[in-house]
Amino acid sequence: MREARGWTLSVSAQELGVSISYLSQIEANQRPVTARIFAALSDTFGVAAAALDADDGQRLVADLREALADEARAEAPVTLSEIRQVAIQSPAFARRYLDLHRAFRRLDERLKLADEAVGLDEAVAASALLPYEEVRDFFNDKNNYIDNLDRAAEALAAEIGLEDAASSEAVLAGYLRDRHRTVVRLDARGDLMRRFDPVNRVLSLNPAQSTETRAFQMAYHVVAQELSDLIEAELAQAGLLSPEAVDVCRVGLGNYAAGALVMPYRSFMQTARELRHDVEQLSLRFHTSLEQTCHRLSTLQRPGERGVPMYFVRVDAAGSITKRHSATRFRFARFGGTCPLWNVHEAVGAPAGFQVQVAEMPDGVRYLCMARTVWKSSGSYLAKDRRYVLGFGCELQYADAFVYSAGVDLRAEPERIGVSCRICEREDCAQRAFPPVDKRLHVPAHERAVVPFKVLKG
Numbered sequence: 001m002r003e004a005r006g007w008t009l010s011v012s013a014q015e016l017g018v019s020i021s022y023l024s025q026i027e028a029n030q031r032p033v034t035a036r037i038f039a040a041l042s043d044t045f046g047v048a049a050a051a052l053d054a055d056d057g058q059r060l061v062a063d064l065r066e067a068l069a070d071e072a073r074a075e076a077p078v079t080l081s082e083i084r085q086v087a088i089q090s091p092a093f094a095r096r097y098l099d100l101h102r103a104f105r106r107l108d109e110r111l112k113l114a115d116e117a118v119g120l121d122e123a124v125a126a127s128a129l130l131p132y133e134e135v136r137d138f139f140n141d142k143n144n145y146i147d148n149l150d151r152a153a154e155a156l157a158a159e160i161g162l163e164d165a166a167s168s169e170a171v172l173a174g175y176l177r178d179r180h181r182t183v184v185r186l187d188a189r190g191d192l193m194r195r196f197d198p199v200n201r202v203l204s205l206n207p208a209q210s211t212e213t214r215a216f217q218m219a220y221h222v223v224a225q226e227l228s229d230l231i232e233a234e235l236a237q238a239g240l241l242s243p244e245a246v247d248v249c250r251v252g253l254g255n256y257a258a259g260a261l262v263m264p265y266r267s268f269m270q271t272a273r274e275l276r277h278d279v280e281q282l283s284l285r286f287h288t289s290l291e292q293t294c295h296r297l298s299t300l301q302r303p304g305e306r307g308v309p310m311y312f313v314r315v316d317a318a319g320s321i322t323k324r325h326s327a328t329r330f331r332f333a334r335f336g337g338t339c340p341l342w343n344v345h346e347a348v349g350a351p352a353g354f355q356v357q358v359a360e361m362p363d364g365v366r367y368l369c370m371a372r373t374v375w376k377s378s379g380s381y382l383a384k385d386r387r388y389v390l391g392f393g394c395e396l397q398y399a400d401a402f403v404y405s406a407g408v409d410l411r412a413e414p415e416r417i418g419v420s421c422r423i424c425e426r427e428d429c430a431q432r433a434f435p436p437v438d439k440r441l442h443v444p445a446h447e448r449a450v451v452p453f454k455v456l457k458g
Contacts, residue, residue: 001045002027003306004398016040047397058363060087060094062331062419067101069423069436102133131245135252136324138238144325145301146256148230153223153260160222163267168287169211172218176203180225184218193217208379212289216258223257231257256299262288263296269307272297276403277308279392290374294392298325308398311367313391315344322388328395329365333420340431341417344391347371356404358396360414362425369393370404427455 002012013023017040025031033041064083087094157163165171176182186207188195194217195204203221205214224231231253240246263286275281283293291314300307311326315338324332332338338345343357350373357369370393376386399405418424421434430450435441442454 001047001397003304004308005045012044015044045397058329059331060091063098064094066333066419066423067098102137131240131242131248134240134242134245135249138240138249139252139256139325143301143327144299145327146234146253147302149227149234149253149257150260150265150299150302152227152230153257154264154266156222156226157261157264160261162262163264165287167211168215168262169218172215172222176218176222180222182221186214194221196221206379208377210289210377212283212287212292215262215287216289216292219258219261220254223261224254227257259292259296259299262286263292265300265302266305268296269300269305272300272307273401276401278403290372291388291390294390295323295325297392298327301327308394308401310392310394313344315348315389315391317348317387319345319348328367328393329361329363330367330393331361331419338420339417339424340433341415341429342391343369343415344371344389347373347389347391354404356408358408358410358412358414359393359417362418366396366414367393368396368399368402368405368408368410370402 002009007015009020009023009027013020016023016037018037022031026033026037061080061084064087065080068078068083160171160175162168162171173184176184180201182196182201182203184203184205186205188204188206190206192204193206193209193213196202197204203218205217209217231250234253235246235249238246238249240249268282268286271285272282275285277297279290279293279297282288282297283290286293288296294312297307298310298312301309309327311328311330311332312324313321313332314323315321319338321332321338326332342359343355346357347355352373355371357371358366359369360366369391371389371391373387373389376388378385394402396410399408399410416426416429418426418429421432422436424432424436426432432451435453436455442456443452444454
C-alpha cells in the first residue's frame with residue numbers, strides 16, 4: 001500500500017510515528033507489529049483492520065488446503081490450524097509436498113489417459129496441457145512481473161517510438177522492415193496467427209485478426225529477435241521440469257515482453273491512473289485489445305513503482321480458467337470448478353458490457369470484481385467465433401481508483417463467494433455443488449432443503 005501511494009519509507013515512518021529502520025524491519029517481516037502500530041497502519045492508510053491481518057503464508061495455506069481436499073479419503077480431514085502450522089513452521093516441506101502432489105496428479109492423469117487410449121484405440125492429447133500448469137505456477141511465483149524483460153521492453157519501445165505512435169501496427173511494420181529487413185504480409189489463413197519465413201525474411205499475419213492482435217504479433221517477433229538472451233536467461237533460472245514446459249514458458253515470456261513493448265510500464269501505469277483504469281479507454285490509447293490491456297494491468301508490480309494490485313482471468317464458456325494472474329490475495333481454484341456466484345459466470349450469457357460485483361471471499365477480504373464477454377472473430381461464416389469472459393478486479397480498498405466503482409454502493413452487503421465448493425468454508429450456500437471435504441455432514445431423514453445436507457460446525 002505504501003508503494004502504491006508512492007510513499008517513501010521516510011514519509012510512511014513519519015506518518016506512523018516510528019523510525020525508518022523499525023518500519024523497514026516490519027516490512028521485511030523481521031519485527032512484530034504491535035497493537036499500536038496495527039491501529040496506526042489502519043488509520044494512516046484508511047483501510048479496515050481485516051485488510052492488514054494477512055498471513056504471510058496465506059497462499060501456501062490455501063494451496064495446501066486445496067491439495068489435501070483434492071485427495072481426501074475416509075480418514076479424518078486435516079484441520080485448518082494444522083495446515084497453517086505446517087505452512088508457518090515448515091514452508092520448505094509444504095512446498096515439497098505440493099510438488100509431490102502435482103507429480104501425483106500428472107501421473108494419475110497419464111494413467112487415466114492410458115486407460116482411455118486403450119479403450120478407444122487412439123492417442124489422447126490432453127496430457128499436453130500439463131506443462132501449462134507448471135508455467136502458470138512459474139508466473140504466479142513471480143507475481144506476474146519479470147523485471148529484466150519489462151525494463152528492456154520499455155527501453156526498446158522508446159527507441160522504436162511506440163509511446164507516441166498513432167498506429168502501433170504501422171510503426172512496428174516499419175521497424176521490422178528497416179531494422180530486421182523483414183516484410184510483413186497479410187497472407188496467413190485458417191487458424192494461423194503468425195508465421196515467419198527466415199529464408200525470405202517474411203512475417204505472415206492473418207488478415208482476419210484485429211489490428212491490435214496483428215500489432216501484438218509483430219511485437220512478439222521483435223522481442224523474440226532482440227530480447228532472446230534475456231528470455232533464455234529467465235528460462236535457465238526457472239527450474240522447469242519438462243522440455244515441453246520450457247517451450248511453453250518461452251512463448252509466455254515472449255508474450256509478456258510483447259505486452260511490455262506495446263504498453264511501456266511507466267506511461268501505461270500513469271495513463272491507467274489518470275483514466276481510473278478504464279480498460280476501454282486504455283485500449284484506445286495504446287492500440288491494444290481489452291484482453292491485452294487487462295493482462296498488462298495485472299503485471300504492474302515493479303518494485304518502488306507498483307500499480308494497483310489486481311487479478312486477471314480469462315474464462316471460457318464452460319467456466320474453465322484458461323489464463324489467470326494475480327497480485328492480490330484473491331484465490332483461484334487449482335483442482336476443480338470455480339464458485340458459481342462469481343460474476344465471471346454471469347457474464348458468459350450477458351450481452352456486451354461490464355458486470356460489476358462487490359464480492360467477499362471466506363477470509364473476509366472484499367473485492368471489486370469486473371467481468372465482460374469478448375468475441376474473437378474466426379474470419380469465416382463457416383467457423384465459430386471464439387468467446388471468452390475477461391475477469392479482473394482489486395481489493396475493495398482500491399475501488400475508488402477504478403471507474404467501475406461509479407454508482408456502486410461499496411458499503412452494501414457483498415456477494416459471498418468462495419474458491420471452490422470442496423474447500424469453501426461457507427455453511428449456508430444454496431449454490432453448493434459438493435460438500436466440503438473437511439467438515440462432517442448431517443442428512444435429515446424427514447426434510448429436504450435446496451442443498452440436501454447440512455454442514456456440521458466444528
